[in-house]
Amino acid sequence: MSEKRKDYLSWDEYFMGVAMLSGMRSKDPSTQVGCCIVSQENKILSMGYNGFPTGCSDDEFPWAREGDDPLETKYVYSTHSELNAILNYSGGSLVGARLYVSLFPCNECAKAIIQCGIREVIYANDKYSDTPSVIASKRMMDAAGVKYHQYRKTEREVTICL
Ligand SMILES: O=c1[nH]c(=O)n([C@H]2C[C@H](O)[C@@H](COP(=O)(O)O)O2)cc1CO
C-alpha cells in the first residue's frame, strides 16, 4: 500500500525557505535579506526582500556601505525586507501573523512589526545583535509582547534547478 511521503518540508523549513528564496532577489552586494509573513492557519500572506523603492533605479542609486557623503550610501534609500513584506500585503489585517526573516529585524522594522499586529518573529541570522538598532528592536518587541526565536536549522539542503 502506498503511504504518505515522510521527507516533506516542515512548516518552518517551508517558510524560512521561502524567505531565503525571496532574499535571493536582492541586489544588495553585501547582505541579502528575505522575509515571509504567514497567517495563523499557515497560509503565506506576503513576501519581501531588501531593495530600493519603486522608481529608484538599482543601477542609479548607490549600493555603497561607506562614504564621506551619506547620500552616496545605500542606507538612506534601501527598504528592508520586513517593511517591504508588510507594505506588499494588500489583503487587510496582519494581526496575529508570524514573520520569518533571514536577519533579525532592525528597530525601524520592529516598529512596523509591532504596529501591524504581527505576534511572532522567527529569524535565521542575528549578526547585528550588538548594535543599538537590534538591542532597541528587542527591547520594543519585549515590551509589546512580540515573541521571537531563532530558526532551528535542520540538516536539509534544497536544490532547485531553474
Ligand atoms: O532587518 C534588516 N532588514 C533588512 O532588509 N536589512 C537590509 C538593509 C541593507 O540593504 C542590508 C544590510 O546591509 P549591510 O549588512 O551591508 O549593512 O540588509 C537590514 C536589516 C538590519 O537588521
Ligand SMILES: [Zn+2]
Ligand atoms: Zn529593518
